[in-house]
Amino acid sequence: xxxxxGRIPAHVGVIMDGxxxxxxxxxxxxxxxxxxxxxxxxxxxxxxIELGVECLTLFAFSTENWQRPREEVSMLMKLLELYLKNEFxxxxxxxxxxxxxxxIWRLPENIQALVRETENRTAKNKGLLLVSALSYSGRNEIxxxxxxxxxxxxxxxxxxxxxxxxxxxTAGFPQPDLIIRTSGERRLSNFMLWQAAYAELYFxxxxxxxxxxxxxxxxxxxxxxxERRFGKISSGTNAS
Ligand code: FPP
Numbered sequence: 114x115x116x117x118x119g120r121i122p123a124h125v126g127v128i129m130d131g132x133x134x135x136x137x138x139x140x141x142x143x144x145x146x147x148x149x150x151x152x153x154x155x156x157x158x159x160x161x162i163e164l165g166v167e168c169l170t171l172f173a174f175s176t177e178n179w180q181r182p183r184e185e186v187s188m189l190m191k192l193l194e195l196y197l198k199n200e201f202x203x204x205x206x207x208x209x210x211x212x213x214x215x216x217i218w219r220l221p222e223n224i225q226a227l228v229r230e231t232e233n234r235t236a237k238n239k240g241l242l243l244v245s246a247l248s249y250s251g252r253n254e255i256x257x258x259x260x261x262x263x264x265x266x267x268x269x270x271x272x273x274x275x276x277x278x279x280x281x282x283t284a285g286f287p288q289p290d291l292i293i294r295t296s297g298e299r300r301l302s303n304f305m306l307w308q309a310a311y312a313e314l315y316f317x318x319x320x321x322x323x324x325x326x327x328x329x330x331x332x333x334x335x336x337x338x339x340e341r342r343f344g345k346i347s348s349g350t351n352a353s
Contacts, residue, residue, distance in 0.1 A: 115330045115331055115333075115334035117164070117330065117333055117334060117337065118337075119337030120337065121164050121165050121166060121333065122166065122289075122290035122291040122313075122333065122336055123166070123167045123168060123287040123290055124166075124167060124168040124169075124170070124286065124287040124288060124289045124290055124291075125161065125166050125168070125169050125170070125289065125290070125291045125292075125293065125333075126169075126170040126172070126289040126291070126292040126293070126304065126305055126308075126309075126312070127157070127169070127170065127171050127172065127292075127293045127294075127295075128172045128292070128293070128294040128295070128298075128301075128302065128304050129150055129153075129154065129171060129172060129173070129295060129321040129324075130294060130295050130296040130298055130320075130321055131146075131295050131296025131297075131319075131320030131321045131322070132146030132147045132149070132150040132320070132321055132322055133146050133147075134146070134296065134320055135149065135150075135320040135321070135322040135323065136149075136322075138320075143185060143188075144185070144188040144192075146320075146321075146322055147188065147189060147192055148192065149322035150321045150322050151192055151196055152322075153321060153322055153323075153324055153325070154171055154173075154196075155200075156325065156326060157169070157171075157324070157326075157329055158207075158209070158241065158243060159207075160326045160329050160330075161241055161329075162207060162209075162240060162241050164333070166241065167241070167242060167287060168241070168242040168243075168244060168286055168287050169241060169242070169243055169244065170214075170244040170245075170246060170283075170286075170289065170305070171243070171244070171245055171246065172246045172249065172304050173193065173245050173246060173247055174189060174193070174215075174246070174247045174248055174249070175246075175248075175249060175250055175302070175303060175304075176215070176216065176248055176249065176250035176253050176303070177250065177302075177303070178248075179219070179248070190220070190221055190224060193220075193224055193247070194223065194224055194227060197224070197227040197228065197231050198227065201231060201234070204231065204235050204238070204243070205234070205235065205238070207240060207241070208238045208239055208240030208241075209235060209238055209240050209241050209242075209243050210235050210236065210237075210238040210239070210240065210241070210242045210243065211231045211232055211235045211243050211245070212232055212242065212243070212244050212245070212286075213228045213232065213244070213245045213246075213247050214244055214245070214246050214247070214249055214254070214282035214283060215246050215247045215248040215249030215250075215253075215254070215282065216248040216249070216253065216257075217229075217247060217248065219248045220247060220248055228245075228247070242286065244283070244286065246304070249282075249304075250303040250304075251301070251303045251304055251305055251306030251307065251308075251309075252303055252306060253303075254281055254282050254283075254306075254307070255281075255306065255307055257282075258277065258280035258281050259280075261280045262276075262277070262280055265280075277307075278307075281307060281308070283305070283308055288308050288310075288311065288312070289305055289308050289309060289312040290312060290313065290336070290341075291312060291313050291315060291332065291333070291336045292304065292305065292309055292312045292313070292314050292315070293315045293316075293317070293329075293332050294314070294315070294316050294317075295317055295319050295320060295321045295324050296318070296319070296320050296321060297316070297317075297318040298316070299316045301314075311341070311343050311344075313336050313339050313341065315332045315335055315336065317331075317332070
């Protein structure tokens with residue numbers, strides 16, 4: 114097991130990819146991969162709490178995922194519904210604050226209601242901030258934020274980067290320090306495009322349903338070995 118002595122990332126974002134391939138490799142329906150993926154999400158949430166991660170964002174459904182076959186979309190929605198219904202007690206017990214980002218209004222009405230209820234009923238919790246990106250894409254979030262800025266009537270020249278953060282769905286959340294993507298794909302695919310500016314990216318070939326506690330520890334250990342300069346030079350480097 115890796116030895117984690119360094120800094121724990123305040124915000125970890127996860128692109129949970131490879132559920133479909135995991136199932137297909139085993140001759141199972143894709144939904145089995147999603148079901149197993151949801152179980153892994155539970156495990157990763159628990160370990161994040163144990164490690165003291167402040168905020169964990171799980172990319173559960175992208176704007177582009179609406180284009181999948183209708184049956185798969187409806188199975189994913191069903192899974193989300195079950196997850197929210199079954200997990201409610203656990204979220205409360207574990208002091209988790211739940212928030213959803215994305216175009217929540219595009220989700221089926223019963224799920225929108227569950228999402229809002231879960232957000233409201235966990236709003237005062239003080240533990241892990243668990244963010245679920247649902248019907249989410251980074252460009253769409255930025256466009257919606259730009260519209261809000263335009264409607265605010267503020268003078269264009271006055272807009273600062275910090276102000277812009279407050280128009281995003283992630284307003285008030287820490288910026289992601291570490292973004293993990295599973296299943297061998299090495300791109301962000303529209304995830305947290307604004308927020309990822311200085312995030313460390315970690316890619317693994319492991320498919321999401323196989324991403325266990327050990328895999329998260331490896332990702333964080335890798336993160337701890339990175340030098341984060343935020344555009345500056347190393348503290349030990351002579352500038353001349
Ligand atoms: C990507 O795998 C995964 C998704 C589109 C859905 C992620 C959803 C879950 C893990 C279940 C719900 C989780 C929560 C926390 C409610 P893919 O289908 O794109 O896999 P593939 O690239 O192998 O086809």
